[in-house]
Amino acid sequence: MSEPSSGTIEELLSQIEAIPGGTKSFKLFVPQKLTLKGEPIDQGPAMAVVLDKLLGKDLFPDGFEQRPTGRWYKYKAD
Secondary structure, eight states: OOSSSSEEHHHHHHHHTTTTTTOOOEEEEEESEEETTEEEEOHHHHHHHHHHHHHTTEEEEEEEEETEEEEEEEHHHH
């Protein structure tokens, strides 16, 4: 799996949209540097947008693993 140092919120949301219904666990790599509509965005607001979409898929936070260029976030069904 790829661990890029930068990415877009749009790419992350696309990955979330592709999650099949009934998925019990999911891992998402979130790069350190993110943009939204071509503009830099801080991690806090970025993760709020990401988490909102994941909650809509009934997936909840289950920890993360720090990596040199970002974090692997884990989510699971409740």
